[in-house]
Amino acid sequence: MTQINASAIHEVLKKQLEGFKPEVDVREVGTVAQIGDGIARCDGLKGAMAGELLEFVGEGGKTVYGMALNLDEHEVGAVLMGDITLIKENDTVRTTGRVVQVPSGRAMLGRIVNPLGEPIDGKGPITAEGYRPVEFRAPGVIERKGVHEPMQTGLLAIDSMIPVGRGQRELIIGDRQTGKTAVAIDTIINQKGNDVICVYVAIGQKASTVAGVVQTLEKYGAMDYTIIVAANASDPAPLQYIAPMAGCAMGEYFMYTGEDGKPAGESNPGRHVLCVYDDLSKQAVAYRQMSLTLRRPPGREAYPGDVFYLHSRLLERAVKMSDANGAGSLTALPVIETQAGDVSAYIPTNVISITDGQIFLQTDLFFQGVRPAVNVGISVSRVGGNAQIKAMKQVAGSLRLDLASYRELAAFAQFGSDLDKATQSTLNRGARLVELLKQGQYVPYPVERQVIAIFAGTKGFLDDIPVESVLRFRDGLIEFVESAHPEISKTIIAEQKLSDETVEALGQAINEFKAGFTAEG
Amino acid sequence: MTTSESIGTYARVLFELADAAGDVDAVDAGLRTVMETVRASVELRDALADSALPAEKKREILSGIFSTSVAPEAVAIATLAIERGLGGSLGAIADRFSEIAESERGIVVAEVTTAVELTDALRGSITEKLAAALGRPVALRERVDGSILGGIRINVAGRVLDGSLSSQLDAMRATLSNASQGGEA
Numbered sequence: 001m002t003q004i005n006a007s008a009i010h011e012v013l014k015k016q017l018e019g020f021k022p023e024v025d026v027r028e029v030g031t032v033a034q035i036g037d038g039i040a041r042c043d044g045l046k047g048a049m050a051g052e053l054l055e056f057v058g059e060g061g062k063t064v065y066g067m068a069l070n071l072d073e074h075e076v077g078a079v080l081m082g083d084i085t086l087i088k089e090n091d092t093v094r095t096t097g098r099v100v101q102v103p104s105g106r107a108m109l110g111r112i113v114n115p116l117g118e119p120i121d122g123k124g125p126i127t128a129e130g131y132r133p134v135e136f137r138a139p140g141v142i143e144r145k146g147v148h149e150p151m152q153t154g155l156l157a158i159d160s161m162i163p164v165g166r167g168q169r170e171l172i173i174g175d176r177q178t179g180k181t182a183v184a185i186d187t188i189i190n191q192k193g194n195d196v197i198c199v200y201v202a203i204g205q206k207a208s209t210v211a212g213v214v215q216t217l218e219k220y221g222a223m224d225y226t227i228i229v230a231a232n233a234s235d236p237a238p239l240q241y242i243a244p245m246a247g248c249a250m251g252e253y254f255m256y257t258g259e260d261g262k263p264a265g266e267s268n269p270g271r272h273v274l275c276v277y278d279d280l281s282k283q284a285v286a287y288r289q290m291s292l293t294l295r296r297p298p299g300r301e302a303y304p305g306d307v308f309y310l311h312s313r314l315l316e317r318a319v320k321m322s323d324a325n326g327a328g329s330l331t332a333l334p335v336i337e338t339q340a341g342d343v344s345a346y347i348p349t350n351v352i353s354i355t356d357g358q359i360f361l362q363t364d365l366f367f368q369g370v371r372p373a374v375n376v377g378i379s380v381s382r383v384g385g386n387a388q389i390k391a392m393k394q395v396a397g398s399l400r401l402d403l404a405s406y407r408e409l410a411a412f413a414q415f416g417s418d419l420d421k422a423t424q425s426t427l428n429r430g431a432r433l434v435e436l437l438k439q440g441q442y443v444p445y446p447v448e449r450q451v452i453a454i455f456a457g458t459k460g461f462l463d464d465i466p467v468e469s470v471l472r473f474r475d476g477l478i479e480f481v482e483s484a485h486p487e488i489s490k491t492i493i494a495e496q497k498l499s500d501e502t503v504e505a506l507g508q509a510i511n512e513f514k515a516g517f518t519a520e521g
Numbered sequence: 522m523t524t525s526e527s528i529g530t531y532a533r534v535l536f537e538l539a540d541a542a543g544d545v546d547a548v549d550a551g552l553r554t555v556m557e558t559v560r561a562s563v564e565l566r567d568a569l570a571d572s573a574l575p576a577e578k579k580r581e582i583l584s585g586i587f588s589t590s591v592a593p594e595a596v597a598i599a600t601l602a603i604e605r606g607l608g609g610s611l612g613a614i615a616d617r618f619s620e621i622a623e624s625e626r627g628i629v630v631a632e633v634t635t636a637v638e639l640t641d642a643l644r645g646s647i648t649e650k651l652a653a654a655l656g657r658p659v660a661l662r663e664r665v666d667g668s669i670l671g672g673i674r675i676n677v678a679g680r681v682l683d684g685s686l687s688s689q690l691d692a693m694r695a696t697l698s699n700a701s702q703g704g705e706a
Contacts, residue, residue, distance in 0.1 A: 017697065020693055022692075022693075024682055024683060024684040025683050025688075026680055026681070026683075027681055028679055029680065029681045031612075034609075043612040043616065045679075061691065073525060074528075074616075075612075075613075088561070089561050090557050090560055
């Protein structure tokens with residue numbers, strides 16, 4: 001047996017403790033006056049800050065952390081973020097001098113963490129590069145610039161008509177089981193190779209659902225550039241409440257920092273980040289629970305008065321930075337679940353008014369087989385238009401109008417069969433366009449393929465293809481153009497627009513493919 | 522009268538009673554004992570807050586529990602406060618009382634916890650240093666607690682100066698268990 005001497009052990013232990021400096025700490029202390037429902041009311045602590053991390057020392061010296069929220073004249077109301085059963089009345093509570101913060105850094109990529117940044121994936125500790133406050137001031141006007149680069153979701157229906165730009169806040173809203181998460185996951189998968197860091201924040205979901213998402217992302221190789229922040233349904237309300245802010249803070253690290261880990265600036269570009277908050281209605285419910293137990297007065301639907309401020313503060317942190325600040329961006333995709341399509345409830349109206357547009361998903365469309373079930377009539381993107389590439393604007397310009405007139409006529413067409421020629425052709429075109437925009441899950445299309453497909457639809461190349469063959473035609477066409485005429489895709493990517501020559505070449509290629517396709521079918 | 526004003530009044534009256542009796546420290550400690558006991562026991566808290574229970578009964582309960590161990594002035598004031606529905610403000614009354622006592626007597630009470638009895642020399646130097654730091658005369662209230670292992674813990678003016686061995690060991694333990702969690706940015 002090898003002999004290990006005591007001095008070697010001593011060395012190792014000493015090395016581990018190198019950073020430790022014994023010091024007398026001076027901190028404000030108070031006592032817990034009352035505890036219950038995850039809320040502690042504390043005496044003393046006259047100097048506590050709003051949102052400060054408090055340290056509760058329970059039986060046997062076990063510490064539980066809390067966050068100071070109500071600063072009253074004689075007491076401080078705090079929410080506990082750990083095992084609430086450990087703390088009793090008369091226990092001591094200490095201030096820590098720091099607001100709630102989370103570890104951040106490149107080591108977080110590919111990891112699943114709780115809202116406090118602690119790993120929960122069993123892959124060992126995370127070597128953080130620093131800490132960022134959970135509540136962070138959003139950049140002001142001077143530090144920003146207009147949204148102008150596309151954040152491709154890879155979904156035809158969205159990238160063509162409801163384009164999302166980097167730095168935008170686009171709401172995904174719909175009833176349960178309409179594919180809200182699917183849109184978000186597809187977008188994350190589509191960022192592969194685009195140098196975008198993704199943060200997926202799961203709030204109040206079942207642990208099994210989160211595990212499913214992780215599995216999907218792993219399968220499509222998307223975990224390498226993704227951080228998952230999970231506050232499951234079984235976690236205390238305060239954790240669900242800070243989860244989106246914590247995820248945002250972890251994402252902000254990449255935006256404010258260059259690839260080399262130094263602060264972003266003119267010569268050191270910041271990174272692009274995509275944050276998905278799935279979903280903010282659960283966060284609002286958690287915040288409502290906290291507020292009511294803290295005895296803050298309830299307002300509409302029993303939500304506290306500042307629930308609007310809670311969401312606007314969070315979403316205002318989505319930003320496109322100016323060149324002087326590294327030109328990084330943070331795009332927010334908040335998700336809201338509606339009840340029976342009711343968008344006039346409190347939280348949906350709030351978040352709709354805060355965001356720069358919404359993607360509306362509907363149950364009836366979903367069951368009609370239109371998937372993604374995007375209602376393009378009421379979905380909008382208020383700033384994304386500037387972010388679309390020119391080629392997409394050229395082909396998709398008439399798409400929205402064509403679909404709108406189709407919907408208008410489709411309602412009438414149900415009554416009679418005697419239709420004039422113009423109506424007939426509008427209906428034909430519309431039915432084919434609706435079919436064209438259908439897309440499977442986890443198969444995002446790069447933008448040049450989208451341009452080819454939509455070009456075929458809006459320029460009337462599909463009008464003589466049977467509706468049920470449109471999807472087969474679209475996929476076949478894309479494959480054909482990529483293999484037989486690869487220069488077309490290359491030109492679209494290089495020029496970012498469709499020149500007259502490209503239009504002609506593309507038209508010819510489609511006719512060429514169509515000749516083979518019709519014969520085949 | 523607002524709650525805040527009544528708290529001030531109760532504390533002021535209690536101080537005058539205690540001053541007349543000549544034992545402010547005992548009353549201070551007594552009031553804190555009453556407050557902590559009421560807080561720690563759910564049954565007691567519920568009984569005292571129960572409006573169905575006559576005031577007479579509540580008074581009996583309180584005197585039954587505290588009459589032997591706590592200064593009578595403190596019990597009387599606490600009973601009165603509880604009868605008037607200010608049971609939840611006992612902590613605030615105790616804090617206000619300490620403030621009044623400090624300003625009236627011109628001294629600050631510092632609670633000093635050590636693992637062994639203080640020697641006279643040590644006592645002198647602690648008093649001197651604290652008085653210099655706070656700019657006011659200091660009275661020590663000494664406690665011996667073996668569980669801090671060594672060093673000293675001073676609780677003064679709502680703050681804790683923790684130089685105890687046990688908390689340094691705790692900090693060391695935390696450093697070891699978080700060794701790879703990274704530093705400040």
